[in-house]
Amino acid sequence: MNITVEIQLLLLAIGLYVYDSMLLLYPNEAILATAYNNKWKIKFGYKNTNINGKELFVPNLLFPQRPIFKLLWDYEGKSEDQKTQIDWKIHKEQFNTLSFPILMIAIAQLLIFPYVIFFFLTDISIIITLIFLYASIIISLLLVYNKINIFKISKRKFYFICFECLICPPVAINLARKISLAIPESNEDLLNLSKRILEDHEWNITKNHFITKIEDELQITDENTERYVKMIANRNNLLVEKSI
Secondary structure, eight states, rough: OOOHHHHHHHHHHHHHHHHHOOEEOTTEEEEEOTTTOOOEEEEEOTTTETTEEEEEOOOOTTTTTTEHHHHHHTTTTOOOOGGGOOOHHHHHHHTTTHHHHHHHHHHIIIIIHHHHHHHHHEEEEEEHHHHHHHHHHHHHHHHHHTHHHHOOOOOHHHHHHHHHHHSSSOOOOOHHHHHHHHHHOOOHHHHHHHHHHHHHHHHHHHHHHHHHHHHHHHHHHHHHHHHHHHHHHHHHHHHHHOOO
């Protein structure tokens, strides 16, 4: 195989993975994600990347096995309803069984396959790599199907994800994210959730992002409206609030 073709195949696989990882978030949407130490982080879209009123967001590409959850928050502030609180730790742990096969999918495509095409290119090595890759994908999909009710995704959505992963293996690296993002949105307000589950230092960083978002929205809101008054009050509460 020509070296140029080999490089193109590798870049294509990486490019498809990165492209499939990208999300567009409204300004009042953000991502609930886990950090390397299993603690929570809130991630916002990148500022100044406005695409049809949405902001670009790319999750951590080095950890495709970690689920991410897209949630909404209210500019005006929303009283915390105890009934809507979710144990997100348990929610996240439902994805633990997917971690290993998803890592195997990533390793097969981004490490083993490049090694084969650059240094050990034979028909049998390609066949073995493809068998390993598709076995990992199929095992992952079966594990998802086994928890389809827990993940609260429809069979139609599941079959569509299966089609994507089998037809275009690079997007299968994002399987955990595809499933977690397909879960119906929680009614729990992300701002209130952030106060509840983030550690002090992380909450202080995240709080500043919320304040900035509110101030951006204030600039395009009529000052003579109730909404404007509520947003001012919400911003002021955040400014004086201490970490909890």
